[in-house]
Amino acid sequence: MKRESAEIYHTTFDWPPESDIQNRLVVPAGISEMETARKLLEYHRNIVRIIPSYPKILKVISADQPCVDVFYQALTYVQTHHRSNAPFTPKVLLCGPTGSGKSLQAALLAQKYGLVNVCCGQLLKEAVADKTQFGELIRPFFEKEMAVPNSLVVKVLSERLDQQDSIQKGWVLHGFPQDLDQAHMLNSVGYDPNRVFFLNVPFDSIVERLTLRRIDPVTGERYHLLYKPPPTMEIQARLLQHPKDSEEQVKLKVDLFYRNSADLEQFYGQAVTLNGDQDPYTVFEYVESGIINPLPKKIP
Structure with a gap:
């Protein structure tokens, strides 16, 4: 290197012809x-x-x-090189009360766009079933039917969202966050969705969707008394309802969601609110357009 001008030379490929320059060259540090x-x-x-x-x-x-x-x-x-037309890696958050169709919309997005379907409740169950480090910490809360602490939930979510497929393909998350504190925690660890959708469904429609669900204890087949009735009277006679699908339990969950939804919508200022009380494939078209198209500009 030339001390006076800081010009860089190479002893083989770029050696200066002037002897005075050669004499004052120095070897840079760190090489x-x-x-x-x-x-x-x-x-x-x-x-x-x-x-x-x-x-x-x-x-x-x-x-x-x-x-x-x-x-x-x-x-x-x-x-x-032909690059992807996608302007960003989708990080989608689906919010809505129980029975609003979040799971189905997440499955449709995962199927069509290859996103990683991240269901918070399912992740916790899998961690317990697989006896992972976090699963063993979660197990006592499951056994006592208590809410799993947010700190543990976020650790399990972080572990999944940090995996290579989530980073490369993008993800669609549902089941968390359910309130403002959880949203802040998710944001604080770096998982900020770039598309957020709220699926609004009237309480009566949710009651119809959930309280009429039944399961056959013999075959494990799931039915819906209105949309997918059992084929025979014999099967109908032995169907059971899950306790969580009782109208009382459904009302508690729906009320809890809508108590927190205003704060969540304010936190996610660019969120899109959709009518979830329509054909699921119509809802999917709206969700899909919200991912493909630029975010709407809100008038101040």
């Missing part, structure tokens, strides 16, 4: 053989974990060639 070897080791240790994050857009170019050739190969790749 000794030992230091360079350490940096290369650190690079190769980390790059193997970085490369899998970019499977469809990665271009490997040999840098062991003239700089101009490296530059033009990179430039050609940038100019010709």
Whole structure:
């Protein structure tokens, strides 16, 4: 390196012809053989974990060639590579009372767009069933039918949302958050959705959807007395209703959601509110358009 001008030279590829410049060149700090070897080791240790994050857009170019050739190969790749039309990785949050259709909409989004379907309640059940570290901490709350602490729920969610498929494909989350405190906790650990939908359904419709659900204890088949009635009187006679589907339990959950929904809607200022009391595929079309199209600009 030239001390006076800070111009950089190379003893093999770019050596200055002037002897006075040669005499005052100094070796920069941090490029000794030992230091360079350490940096290369650190690079190769980390790059193997970085490369899998970019499977469809990665271009490997040999840098062991003239700089101009490296530059033009990179430039050609940038100019010709067909990138995804998606303007962002979807991080979708579905909010709504019990029976509003969140699970179905999440399944439809996951199926069509390859998003990771993250159902909070299901994650907790799987953690307990798999006897994971967090599952063992959650188990006592399940056994006593108590609410799992928010801190534990967020840790289980973080573990799932940090997995490679969630990062690469995006995710659709439902079942959490259910109140403002939970929304703040989710935001504080870095999981900020870029699309939020509230599915509003009248109480009478929710009662119709949930209180008429039944299960056959013999076969495990699920029925709905209105939308999917049992095929025979014999089956109908043995059907059972889950205690959580009683009208009293449903009303408690719906009331709880709507007590907190105003704060949640204010917290997620760009949220889109949809009428969930219609054909589920019509609802899906609205959700889908809200993901594909730019966020609406709210008039101040």
